[in-house]
Amino acid sequence: MTTSTAKQPKPNPYYPIGQLQCETDTGLLTVPLTQEVAFRSWQQAIPEEYWGLDADELTRRIRTARATLAENVVVLGHHYQREDIIQFADERGDSFALAQYAASHPESRYIVFCGVHFMAEAADILCAPHQQVVLPNMEAGCSMADMAAPPDVYSAWRELEDSFGSTDDIIPVTYMNSAASLKAFCGKYGGVVCTSSNATKVLEWAFERGKRVFFFPDQHLGRNTGAKMGIPLDEMVLWNWRLPAGNLGGRDGDELARARIILWQGHCSVHQRFSLTQIEQARERYPDVKIVVHPECRHEVVQEADANGSTAYIAKYVAEAPAGSVIGVGTEINLVSRLAKENPDKTVFCLDPVVCPCSTMYRVHPAYLAWVMESLVAGTVVNRIQVPAEEKAHARLALERMLALK
Numbered sequence: 235m236t237t238s239t240a241k242q243p244k245p246n247p248y249y250p251i252g253q254l255q256c257e258t259d260t261g262l263l264t265v266p267l268t269q270e271v272a273f274r275s276w277q278q279a280i281p282e283e284y285w286g287l288d289a290d291e292l293t294r295r296i297r298t299a300r301a302t303l304a305e306n307v308v309v310l311g312h313h314y315q316r317e318d319i320i321q322f323a324d325e326r327g328d329s330f331a332l333a334q335y336a337a338s339h340p341e342s343r344y345i346v347f348c349g350v351h352f353m354a355e356a357a358d359i360l361c362a363p364h365q366q367v368v369l370p371n372m373e374a375g376c377s378m379a380d381m382a383a384p385p386d387v388y389s390a391w392r393e394l395e396d397s398f399g400s401t402d403d404i405i406p407v408t409y410m411n412s413a414a415s416l417k418a419f420c421g422k423y424g425g426v427v428c429t430s431s432n433a434t435k436v437l438e439w440a441f442e443r444g445k446r447v448f449f450f451p452d453q454h455l456g457r458n459t460g461a462k463m464g465i466p467l468d469e470m471v472l473w474n475w476r477l478p479a480g481n482l483g484g485r486d487g488d489e490l491a492r493a494r495i496i497l498w499q500g501h502c503s504v505h506q507r508f509s510l511t512q513i514e515q516a517r518e519r520y521p522d523v524k525i526v527v528h529p530e531c532r533h534e535v536v537q538e539a540d541a542n543g544s545t546a547y548i549a550k551y552v553a554e555a556p557a558g559s560v561i562g563v564g565t566e567i568n569l570v571s572r573l574a575k576e577n578p579d580k581t582v583f584c585l586d587p588v589v590c591p592c593s594t595m596y597r598v599h600p601a602y603l604a605w606v607m608e609s610l611v612a613g614t615v616v617n618r619i620q621v622p623a624e625e626k627a628h629a630r631l632a633l634e635r636m637l638a639l640k
Protein backbone atom coordinates (compact mmCIF):
# COMPACT_ATOMS: atom_id res chain seq x y z
CA MET A 235 0.00 0.00 0.00
CA THR A 236 1.26 3.49 -0.70
CA THR A 237 1.61 6.21 1.85
CA SER A 238 0.80 9.87 1.77
CA THR A 239 3.86 11.81 0.75
CA ALA A 240 2.42 15.24 1.44
CA LYS A 241 4.67 17.41 3.57
CA GLN A 242 2.25 20.29 4.11
CA PRO A 243 -1.46 20.36 4.84
CA LYS A 244 -3.32 21.35 1.70
CA PRO A 245 -6.27 23.71 1.91
CA ASN A 246 -9.38 21.59 1.74
CA PRO A 247 -11.98 22.73 -0.79
CA TYR A 248 -14.78 21.33 1.38
CA TYR A 249 -14.39 24.00 4.05
CA PRO A 250 -15.63 27.34 2.82
CA ILE A 251 -16.44 28.60 6.33
CA GLY A 252 -13.49 28.87 8.71
CA GLN A 253 -15.56 28.65 11.89
CA LEU A 254 -16.99 25.30 10.83
CA GLN A 255 -13.62 23.68 10.62
CA CYS A 256 -12.69 21.21 13.29
CA GLU A 257 -9.28 20.88 14.86
CA THR A 258 -8.31 18.00 12.62
CA ASP A 259 -9.31 19.72 9.39
CA THR A 260 -5.83 19.61 7.94
CA GLY A 261 -7.47 16.45 6.72
CA LEU A 262 -6.26 12.95 6.31
CA LEU A 263 -2.69 13.82 5.45
CA THR A 264 0.13 13.24 7.88
CA VAL A 265 2.36 16.18 8.70
CA PRO A 266 5.11 16.24 11.34
CA LEU A 267 3.76 16.52 14.89
CA THR A 268 5.28 19.99 15.21
CA GLN A 269 2.86 21.19 12.50
CA GLU A 270 -0.20 19.49 13.94
CA VAL A 271 -2.20 22.25 15.59
CA ALA A 272 -4.54 19.71 17.12
CA PHE A 273 -1.74 17.86 18.88
CA ARG A 274 -0.58 20.83 20.93
CA SER A 275 -3.39 20.70 23.43
CA TRP A 276 -3.82 17.03 24.12
CA GLN A 277 -0.96 14.95 22.96
CA GLN A 278 1.09 12.65 25.15
CA ALA A 279 4.74 13.70 25.46
CA ILE A 280 6.99 11.54 23.34
CA PRO A 281 10.73 11.96 22.79
CA GLU A 282 11.71 15.09 20.89
CA GLU A 283 13.35 13.16 18.06
CA TYR A 284 9.91 12.08 16.75
CA TRP A 285 8.39 15.55 16.56
CA GLY A 286 9.92 16.79 13.35
CA LEU A 287 9.72 13.57 11.28
CA ASP A 288 7.60 13.72 8.15
CA ALA A 289 5.34 10.96 6.82
CA ASP A 290 8.03 9.38 4.61
CA GLU A 291 10.62 9.22 7.34
CA LEU A 292 8.12 7.84 9.84
CA THR A 293 6.99 5.22 7.35
CA ARG A 294 10.57 4.16 6.76
CA ARG A 295 11.31 3.86 10.48
CA ILE A 296 8.10 2.02 11.33
CA ARG A 297 8.73 -0.40 8.46
CA THR A 298 12.23 -1.16 9.77
CA ALA A 299 10.97 -1.72 13.32
CA ARG A 300 8.11 -3.88 12.01
CA ALA A 301 10.56 -6.09 10.10
CA THR A 302 12.85 -6.45 13.13
CA LEU A 303 9.99 -7.43 15.45
CA ALA A 304 8.63 -9.94 12.90
CA GLU A 305 6.04 -12.31 14.40
CA ASN A 306 6.66 -11.00 17.91
CA VAL A 307 4.26 -8.20 17.16
CA VAL A 308 0.81 -7.90 15.68
CA VAL A 309 -0.25 -4.45 14.51
CA LEU A 310 -4.00 -3.87 14.47
CA GLY A 311 -5.66 -1.01 12.59
CA HIS A 312 -9.20 0.09 13.30
CA HIS A 313 -11.30 1.14 10.28
CA TYR A 314 -11.20 4.77 11.45
CA GLN A 315 -7.40 5.05 11.40
CA ARG A 316 -5.62 7.14 8.78
CA GLU A 317 -3.93 5.48 5.79
CA ASP A 318 -0.44 6.17 7.13
CA ILE A 319 -1.29 3.86 10.03
CA ILE A 320 -3.48 1.35 8.19
CA GLN A 321 -0.61 0.54 5.82
CA PHE A 322 1.13 -1.23 8.74
CA ALA A 323 -1.88 -3.16 9.98
CA ASP A 324 -1.66 -6.95 9.89
CA GLU A 325 -5.39 -6.84 10.29
CA ARG A 326 -7.94 -4.09 10.01
CA GLY A 327 -11.47 -4.21 11.24
CA ASP A 328 -13.81 -3.25 14.05
CA SER A 329 -12.84 -3.33 17.69
CA PHE A 330 -14.18 -6.78 18.42
CA ALA A 331 -12.83 -8.49 15.30
CA LEU A 332 -9.42 -6.99 16.00
CA ALA A 333 -9.39 -8.17 19.62
CA GLN A 334 -10.32 -11.66 18.43
CA TYR A 335 -7.59 -11.57 15.80
CA ALA A 336 -5.00 -10.73 18.45
CA ALA A 337 -6.24 -13.54 20.71
CA SER A 338 -5.92 -15.98 17.80
CA HIS A 339 -2.23 -15.08 17.36
CA PRO A 340 -0.66 -16.21 20.63
CA GLU A 341 2.74 -16.36 18.93
CA SER A 342 2.78 -12.57 19.08
CA ARG A 343 3.82 -11.24 22.48
CA TYR A 344 3.02 -7.66 21.62
CA ILE A 345 -0.26 -6.36 20.27
CA VAL A 346 0.05 -2.80 19.03
CA PHE A 347 -3.54 -1.60 18.83
CA CYS A 348 -3.96 1.39 16.54
CA GLY A 349 -7.35 2.46 17.77
CA VAL A 350 -8.70 3.95 20.98
CA HIS A 351 -8.42 3.07 24.66
CA PHE A 352 -11.49 0.84 25.12
CA MET A 353 -10.40 -1.25 22.13
CA ALA A 354 -6.96 -1.92 23.60
CA GLU A 355 -8.65 -2.87 26.87
CA ALA A 356 -10.93 -5.32 25.04
CA ALA A 357 -7.88 -6.89 23.40
CA ASP A 358 -6.20 -7.23 26.80
CA ILE A 359 -9.33 -8.90 28.19
CA LEU A 360 -9.47 -11.45 25.37
CA CYS A 361 -5.75 -12.12 24.85
CA ALA A 362 -3.59 -14.70 26.60
CA PRO A 363 -1.74 -13.57 29.75
CA HIS A 364 1.66 -13.57 28.01
CA GLN A 365 0.44 -11.07 25.40
CA GLN A 366 0.97 -7.40 26.10
CA VAL A 367 -1.25 -4.78 24.53
CA VAL A 368 0.15 -1.39 23.57
CA LEU A 369 -1.86 1.72 22.66
CA PRO A 370 0.40 4.11 20.70
CA ASN A 371 -1.11 7.26 22.20
CA MET A 372 -2.61 7.04 25.69
CA GLU A 373 -4.70 10.13 24.92
CA ALA A 374 -6.57 8.24 22.21
CA GLY A 375 -9.83 7.70 24.07
CA CYS A 376 -13.39 7.74 22.81
CA SER A 377 -15.58 10.71 23.67
CA MET A 378 -18.65 8.48 23.71
CA ALA A 379 -17.07 5.98 26.10
CA ASP A 380 -16.02 8.89 28.31
CA MET A 381 -19.65 9.98 28.64
CA ALA A 382 -20.28 6.92 30.80
CA ALA A 383 -18.01 7.44 33.79
CA PRO A 384 -18.20 4.25 35.89
CA PRO A 385 -19.19 6.06 39.15
CA ASP A 386 -22.11 7.73 37.33
CA VAL A 387 -23.30 4.37 36.00
CA TYR A 388 -23.04 2.71 39.44
CA SER A 389 -24.93 5.60 40.99
CA ALA A 390 -27.68 5.35 38.35
CA TRP A 391 -27.94 1.62 39.01
CA ARG A 392 -28.45 2.29 42.74
CA GLU A 393 -31.14 4.81 41.91
CA LEU A 394 -32.88 2.31 39.66
CA GLU A 395 -32.67 -0.23 42.45
CA ASP A 396 -34.32 2.22 44.87
CA SER A 397 -36.95 3.19 42.36
CA PHE A 398 -37.95 -0.36 41.33
CA GLY A 399 -37.23 -1.99 44.68
CA SER A 400 -34.66 -4.27 43.00
CA THR A 401 -32.62 -4.59 39.82
CA ASP A 402 -33.49 -8.26 39.33
CA ASP A 403 -35.57 -7.43 36.28
CA ILE A 404 -33.10 -5.00 34.73
CA ILE A 405 -30.35 -6.27 32.45
CA PRO A 406 -27.35 -3.96 32.01
CA VAL A 407 -26.05 -3.91 28.45
CA THR A 408 -22.94 -2.00 27.49
CA TYR A 409 -21.81 -1.15 24.00
CA MET A 410 -18.28 -2.24 23.20
CA ASN A 411 -17.37 1.48 23.33
CA SER A 412 -17.06 1.61 27.10
CA ALA A 413 -14.51 1.28 29.86
CA ALA A 414 -13.43 -2.24 30.87
CA SER A 415 -14.85 -1.60 34.33
CA LEU A 416 -18.32 -1.16 32.81
CA LYS A 417 -17.99 -4.40 30.89
CA ALA A 418 -17.04 -5.96 34.24
CA PHE A 419 -20.10 -4.33 35.85
CA CYS A 420 -22.30 -6.00 33.22
CA GLY A 421 -20.56 -9.32 33.79
CA LYS A 422 -21.17 -9.04 37.52
CA TYR A 423 -24.85 -8.07 37.31
CA GLY A 424 -26.08 -10.59 34.77
CA GLY A 425 -25.53 -8.32 31.80
CA VAL A 426 -23.68 -8.42 28.54
CA VAL A 427 -21.65 -6.46 25.98
CA CYS A 428 -22.88 -5.69 22.47
CA THR A 429 -21.33 -4.39 19.27
CA SER A 430 -23.04 -2.52 16.49
CA SER A 431 -23.18 -5.82 14.54
CA ASN A 432 -25.01 -7.86 17.16
CA ALA A 433 -27.02 -5.35 19.23
CA THR A 434 -30.38 -6.86 18.19
CA LYS A 435 -29.39 -10.38 19.18
CA VAL A 436 -27.98 -9.11 22.44
CA LEU A 437 -31.14 -7.19 23.33
CA GLU A 438 -33.26 -10.24 22.50
CA TRP A 439 -31.07 -12.23 24.90
CA ALA A 440 -31.51 -9.52 27.54
CA PHE A 441 -35.30 -9.44 27.20
CA GLU A 442 -35.42 -13.20 27.70
CA ARG A 443 -33.88 -12.55 31.12
CA GLY A 444 -35.43 -9.32 32.30
CA LYS A 445 -38.25 -6.87 31.77
CA ARG A 446 -36.02 -3.89 31.13
CA VAL A 447 -32.63 -3.09 29.70
CA PHE A 448 -30.27 -0.45 31.05
CA PHE A 449 -28.26 0.45 27.93
CA PHE A 450 -25.06 2.53 27.87
CA PRO A 451 -23.28 4.60 26.71
CA ASP A 452 -24.80 5.21 23.23
CA GLN A 453 -28.42 6.32 23.28
CA HIS A 454 -28.61 6.14 19.48
CA LEU A 455 -27.49 2.54 19.08
CA GLY A 456 -29.85 1.60 21.93
CA ARG A 457 -32.81 3.47 20.46
CA ASN A 458 -32.19 2.33 16.89
CA THR A 459 -31.92 -1.27 18.01
CA GLY A 460 -35.00 -1.07 20.23
CA ALA A 461 -37.01 0.51 17.39
CA LYS A 462 -35.88 -2.23 15.03
CA MET A 463 -37.27 -4.74 17.52
CA GLY A 464 -40.62 -2.92 17.55
CA ILE A 465 -40.27 -1.15 20.90
CA PRO A 466 -42.19 2.16 20.79
CA LEU A 467 -40.05 5.28 21.20
CA ASP A 468 -41.89 6.31 24.37
CA GLU A 469 -40.91 3.03 26.00
CA MET A 470 -37.25 4.00 25.62
CA VAL A 471 -36.39 6.76 28.05
CA LEU A 472 -33.27 8.85 28.34
CA TRP A 473 -31.22 8.87 31.52
CA ASN A 474 -29.54 12.26 31.85
CA TRP A 475 -26.31 11.47 33.70
CA ARG A 476 -25.41 15.14 33.95
CA LEU A 477 -28.09 15.67 36.60
CA PRO A 478 -26.98 15.20 40.20
CA ALA A 479 -27.73 11.81 41.79
CA GLY A 480 -31.22 11.61 43.23
CA ASN A 481 -32.98 12.98 40.13
CA LEU A 482 -33.66 9.63 38.46
CA GLY A 483 -31.78 10.89 35.42
CA GLY A 484 -34.51 13.48 34.86
CA ARG A 485 -37.33 10.92 34.63
CA ASP A 486 -40.37 10.50 36.83
CA GLY A 487 -41.57 7.23 38.29
CA ASP A 488 -44.28 6.77 35.62
CA GLU A 489 -41.85 7.20 32.76
CA LEU A 490 -39.48 4.70 34.32
CA ALA A 491 -42.28 2.24 35.02
CA ARG A 492 -43.20 2.35 31.32
CA ALA A 493 -39.62 2.07 30.12
CA ARG A 494 -38.44 -1.08 28.44
CA ILE A 495 -35.05 0.44 27.67
CA ILE A 496 -33.35 3.04 29.83
CA LEU A 497 -30.92 4.80 27.53
CA TRP A 498 -27.81 6.49 28.83
CA GLN A 499 -27.61 9.97 27.36
CA GLY A 500 -24.36 9.39 25.50
CA HIS A 501 -23.53 9.85 21.85
CA CYS A 502 -20.71 9.83 19.33
CA SER A 503 -19.80 13.34 18.31
CA VAL A 504 -18.76 12.13 14.85
CA HIS A 505 -21.95 10.20 14.06
CA GLN A 506 -24.31 12.67 15.69
CA ARG A 507 -23.34 15.20 13.01
CA PHE A 508 -25.22 13.34 10.27
CA SER A 509 -28.59 14.89 9.55
CA LEU A 510 -31.78 14.57 7.50
CA THR A 511 -30.78 17.70 5.59
CA GLN A 512 -27.60 16.00 4.41
CA ILE A 513 -29.61 13.01 3.19
CA GLU A 514 -32.08 15.30 1.41
CA GLN A 515 -29.24 17.17 -0.28
CA ALA A 516 -27.60 13.92 -1.36
CA ARG A 517 -30.88 12.69 -2.85
CA GLU A 518 -31.41 15.97 -4.67
CA ARG A 519 -27.95 15.83 -6.13
CA TYR A 520 -27.99 12.14 -7.03
CA PRO A 521 -31.56 10.86 -7.44
CA ASP A 522 -30.38 7.21 -7.47
CA VAL A 523 -28.15 7.53 -4.44
CA LYS A 524 -28.19 4.83 -1.78
CA ILE A 525 -27.64 6.01 1.77
CA VAL A 526 -25.93 3.77 4.31
CA VAL A 527 -25.25 4.96 7.85
CA HIS A 528 -23.90 3.69 11.14
CA PRO A 529 -26.46 3.00 13.92
CA GLU A 530 -24.63 5.50 16.14
CA CYS A 531 -26.43 8.12 14.01
CA ARG A 532 -29.67 9.72 15.26
CA HIS A 533 -32.86 7.71 14.91
CA GLU A 534 -34.41 9.90 12.19
CA VAL A 535 -31.23 9.61 10.11
CA VAL A 536 -31.18 5.83 10.43
CA GLN A 537 -34.89 5.71 9.54
CA GLU A 538 -34.36 7.78 6.42
CA ALA A 539 -31.30 5.81 5.22
CA ASP A 540 -31.59 2.87 2.86
CA ALA A 541 -29.47 0.73 5.13
CA ASN A 542 -27.61 0.89 8.40
CA GLY A 543 -25.05 -1.21 10.17
CA SER A 544 -21.61 -1.54 11.71
CA THR A 545 -18.40 -0.54 9.99
CA ALA A 546 -18.05 -4.10 8.69
CA TYR A 547 -21.61 -3.94 7.35
CA ILE A 548 -20.98 -0.60 5.63
CA ALA A 549 -17.77 -1.90 4.02
CA LYS A 550 -19.64 -4.96 2.72
CA TYR A 551 -22.58 -2.87 1.54
CA VAL A 552 -20.27 -0.69 -0.56
CA ALA A 553 -18.20 -3.62 -1.86
CA GLU A 554 -21.31 -5.54 -2.95
CA ALA A 555 -23.09 -2.60 -4.61
CA PRO A 556 -23.19 -2.88 -8.41
CA ALA A 557 -20.63 -0.94 -10.44
CA GLY A 558 -21.82 2.59 -11.14
CA SER A 559 -23.65 2.89 -7.78
CA VAL A 560 -23.68 6.19 -5.98
CA ILE A 561 -23.47 5.73 -2.20
CA GLY A 562 -23.67 8.39 0.49
CA VAL A 563 -22.14 7.12 3.72
CA GLY A 564 -22.72 8.25 7.28
CA THR A 565 -19.65 7.21 9.21
CA GLU A 566 -16.10 8.32 10.01
CA ILE A 567 -14.28 9.94 7.10
CA ASN A 568 -11.14 7.79 7.07
CA LEU A 569 -13.27 4.72 6.43
CA VAL A 570 -15.41 6.51 3.84
CA SER A 571 -12.44 7.76 1.87
CA ARG A 572 -10.81 4.31 1.99
CA LEU A 573 -14.02 2.74 0.66
CA ALA A 574 -14.11 5.36 -2.10
CA LYS A 575 -10.54 4.51 -3.06
CA GLU A 576 -11.11 0.77 -2.94
CA ASN A 577 -14.26 0.97 -5.05
CA PRO A 578 -13.22 3.17 -7.97
CA ASP A 579 -16.12 1.89 -10.10
CA LYS A 580 -18.61 3.52 -7.67
CA THR A 581 -19.16 7.03 -6.38
CA VAL A 582 -18.75 6.86 -2.61
CA PHE A 583 -18.94 10.03 -0.54
CA CYS A 584 -19.39 11.17 3.04
CA LEU A 585 -22.79 12.69 3.82
CA ASP A 586 -21.21 15.33 6.02
CA PRO A 587 -19.56 18.04 3.92
CA VAL A 588 -17.53 19.24 6.92
CA VAL A 589 -15.60 16.05 7.14
CA CYS A 590 -14.03 15.88 10.59
CA PRO A 591 -12.19 12.66 11.30
CA CYS A 592 -12.79 11.08 14.71
CA SER A 593 -10.47 13.35 16.66
CA THR A 594 -9.52 10.70 19.20
CA MET A 595 -8.69 8.06 16.58
CA TYR A 596 -6.65 10.77 14.89
CA ARG A 597 -4.39 10.98 17.93
CA VAL A 598 -2.62 7.85 16.73
CA HIS A 599 -0.21 9.84 14.61
CA PRO A 600 2.53 7.72 12.95
CA ALA A 601 5.09 9.40 15.22
CA TYR A 602 3.49 7.52 18.13
CA LEU A 603 3.50 4.26 16.24
CA ALA A 604 7.18 4.79 15.41
CA TRP A 605 7.92 5.52 19.07
CA VAL A 606 6.14 2.44 20.49
CA MET A 607 7.56 0.12 17.80
CA GLU A 608 11.13 1.37 18.18
CA SER A 609 10.77 1.09 21.96
CA LEU A 610 9.75 -2.56 21.54
CA VAL A 611 12.80 -3.12 19.34
CA ALA A 612 14.91 -1.62 22.15
CA GLY A 613 13.26 -4.02 24.62
CA THR A 614 10.96 -1.53 26.38
CA VAL A 615 7.19 -1.84 26.43
CA VAL A 616 5.72 1.66 26.55
CA ASN A 617 2.01 2.52 26.83
CA ARG A 618 0.91 -0.91 27.95
CA ILE A 619 -2.83 -1.29 28.59
CA GLN A 620 -3.54 -3.68 31.42
CA VAL A 621 -6.98 -4.37 32.81
CA PRO A 622 -6.84 -5.39 36.51
CA ALA A 623 -7.31 -9.16 36.99
CA GLU A 624 -10.65 -9.13 38.83
CA GLU A 625 -12.16 -6.64 36.39
CA LYS A 626 -10.85 -8.73 33.53
CA ALA A 627 -12.62 -11.88 34.75
CA HIS A 628 -16.01 -10.17 34.98
CA ALA A 629 -15.56 -8.28 31.73
CA ARG A 630 -14.62 -11.49 29.97
CA LEU A 631 -17.79 -13.08 31.29
CA ALA A 632 -19.89 -10.29 29.72
CA LEU A 633 -18.02 -10.67 26.44
CA GLU A 634 -18.40 -14.45 26.51
CA ARG A 635 -22.15 -14.12 26.98
CA MET A 636 -22.16 -12.05 23.81
CA LEU A 637 -19.95 -14.54 21.98
CA ALA A 638 -22.22 -17.42 22.92
CA LEU A 639 -25.01 -15.72 20.95
CA LYS A 640 -23.39 -16.28 17.58
Ligand code: CIZ
Binds near residue numbers: 312329429430544
Ligand atom coordinates in the same frame (compact mmCIF):
# COMPACT_ATOMS: atom_id res chain seq x y z
O1 CIZ B 1 -16.71 -1.52 17.40
C1 CIZ B 1 -16.20 -0.75 16.61
O2 CIZ B 1 -15.11 -0.94 16.12
C2 CIZ B 1 -16.90 0.50 16.29
C3 CIZ B 1 -16.50 1.65 17.08
C4 CIZ B 1 -17.83 0.59 15.38
C5 CIZ B 1 -18.18 -0.42 14.39
O3 CIZ B 1 -19.31 -0.41 13.92
O4 CIZ B 1 -17.35 -1.26 14.02
Ligand code: SF4
Binds near residue numbers: 314377378504592
Ligand atom coordinates in the same frame (compact mmCIF):
# COMPACT_ATOMS: atom_id res chain seq x y z
FE1 SF4 C 1 -15.75 7.03 19.81
FE2 SF4 C 1 -17.23 8.17 17.88
FE3 SF4 C 1 -14.58 8.06 17.62
FE4 SF4 C 1 -16.05 5.84 17.42
S1 SF4 C 1 -16.07 7.61 16.03
S2 SF4 C 1 -14.13 6.07 18.57
S3 SF4 C 1 -17.67 6.27 18.96
S4 SF4 C 1 -15.74 9.18 19.22
